[in-house]
Amino acid sequence: MSNIDNIEPPLIKDEVGSLHPINQVKDFLLNMLADLGFQEVDGPEIESEEFNFDMLNIKKSHPARQMHDTFYIENKSHVLRTHTSPVQIRSMLETKPPLAFTSAGKVYRKDDDATHLPMFHQVEGIYVDENVTFANLKDLIHKILHNLFGKDVEIRFRPSYFPFTEPSAEVDILSVNGKWLEILGCGIINPIVLKNCNIDPEKYSGLAFGLGVERIAMLKYGVNDIREFYKSNLDFLGQFK
């Protein structure tokens, strides 16, 4: 290549952008759950108290319903949904069992500090059929966590409380530094919720689970401050190509 006429100009690489890491993790979870048989359903972020709370057995006295925890809008006529569960309520009302749905998206709580934001993302799932048991729920949660953290991950179930599930559990994984990390909440759908959705709790039972997308993203990417996801900093976003 001693002749200037034979010189090839430097190769131009396409400058690709990036999908937001939270949406990447959300889609990853949804795809994984689709592979397990779940179908994604969609719903509004503005909800009635009935669908956001009442139908889910969250009583008027529950702390989550207070003005300091939930964003109320238009003279308390509606709320910004505090979880994606109302989407599942709508789906259960429209579909007869067996059913397996996931719902994902933005949810809102009146929080703002280094570990909590007023908006974050959830992926939730429900499965309703005859004879769905807590032992089945454990199998499903193991599959999800093995997909996320590998087959060797150590998993711990411990009792918890959610008004819409009974029994309820929180699930932890053992981190490399020997600490248990809370990963998701799950449980057997409370028969009251099934009844609210016109599903006969004597015949059917169901399981439900929910994951915080930001929490999974922080663990998987090693991001320590949740606020980094929402600064829209190209130096940050560009790392997730």
Next chain:
Amino acid sequence: MKFVYQDLLNFLAEKPSKELLSEKLFQLGHEHEIDGDIFDMELTPNRGDCLSLNGLARDLNIFFGKAEPFKIFEDDIEPLNLNFKNLSPDACPKISFLEIEIEGSTNTYKPYLENYFSLLGNNKTNLFTDISNYISYELGQPTHCFDASTINNQLIFENKICNDSFETLLGSNINLEGKNCIFTVDNKIISLAGVMGGKSTACSSQTRKALIECAYFEPEEIIGKSIKYNLVSDASHKFERGVDIQAQEKILRRFITIVQDHAAIKNFKIQIFDDTAIEQSRIPIDLERINKILGIDIEKEQYLMILNNLGFEINNNELNVPSYRNDISSQNDLAEEIARVLGYDSIKSKPLEIKNNLNENINHIYKVKNFLVQNGFSEVINFPFTSIKDKKSITIDNPLDSNKSSLRISLKSSLLENLQYNERRQNDSIKLFEISDLYSRDDQINLERKLGIIISGRRGHNYKDFSKKLDFNYLNQILNEGANKNIFTIEEISRSDLKTKKKDKIFYTEVLIGNIPGNLYKDYKFNEEQINFIKYQPVSEFPSSVRDFSFSILDFKKYNKVINLISNLDDDILKHSYIFDFYENKKIKEIKVGVRLIFHSVLCTLSEEEIQKTTQRLLKPVLDLEGVSVPGL
């Protein structure tokens, strides 16, 4: 709730080690942290019954047996004839009073009482209040102590709309609004029931005759009050979660015993106001159902043994639910009790196969997003809260920031903020997009799912695009010409209202997702790629430093090596490098290659010396080549 390890051991028949106790508390669902001998519990809101030593011991009974270390006064007590009226029995179905008078007082407490203050860091107040606080720790029931000499007329309990000021026993003045449970004397509020008493009737070290109130308040009537009035109290925490409606007499009898331990009692009387018949809660014994919920095969004997140990009484074919377990009403609740005691981890998984025929089409939004990413755009996500109000805007009743009390009806202002943020961080080529649901209202709430795109700065960093700007034509070509349809209305956003010295033009477009035709991405291929969980590198908060170099290549044999070397520069402080200029001067037989190096550090602003040193090291292999130079370097 905090407790001292030794205190809980006193309530247990066996004496487990701290480690074993911790393990069993976790198994039962009682999260906690341990600091020395102090257990700091984080109990779930349905387990108000465990907010005491006695309550935790009841739950641990199955593992360690429960002891009854405390004495209660067991003799007959003279009845009290208190001038009291309960005007709201729905809010307070049961309330009891103890009037107790002592001779003298003491500053010296028995070890069990003294330790409660010294080991847990609680402040002493006066004998009656101190005993009240200790009993709440021991048995979980808050009591309130009035100085009996200050109550000279009818005492009334009422759940009513208030518009009054009230001075708490801590001396803060609050204005009560809306419905509140209150105690009054002569129409004057003396206590915000279930939350905090008032100063005018509070006990002091001089108090010799106290009226101890012990009540059950409906949680719905107490919840939210402590936050509303910024009055944090152990009492409200417990009443919000529900206390044992049947324990009042036992609590007051225990109160007498502790007073007896510390002072000579002159006189005491008791009165219980039972305004509502309280029904025993019962659940049928249904082992088959329990096994079906959990997916286990437990024997009836074990099932009954577990529940019996948790305080459930067997009554023919039913179980009597203990009065302190407000959270138990169904077979699913019982299933959780069984599972907790067996241990969630001991329940074996059973395979779950969900049969569902799914449509595996990759959806429209996914394709639009990936089309944009392949064209160099980066996705952002913004909060919907905005200061921009429009007649269609939806208003938040209780915003976090009163300046941002509306929900955005357009993505424009968020994306403009994102663009300016990145400009301030020295990004010179910005292409961002966001897809979000937007809500507005007329006579109903409307939802639109929109895509917003904003651009400004250089078209790219390669030598062909470096000098070109992102402009209308660029966006139009990618979007409208790409879609073969003019559906994207592209506008220029004026910089005149923006606080910026930047001059690059800003272009913006927003469109309904549903209006974007599939033509836009018809020539692109999308695969559902595996996610790459990279380890994120912290982003520098310090300014970057830019250095440009123009390489002169006279020996063309070295050309490929030069390009290869400068395309693979790498250093911890080298954020980015690229060839921004390429020129062949055929006349003088010289090739010019312009290279930009951008340096930054996550630790500090880099000094000129550090940058120079790194630059020399990085460029040395290139400059060592004969026939290659950087004129002027």
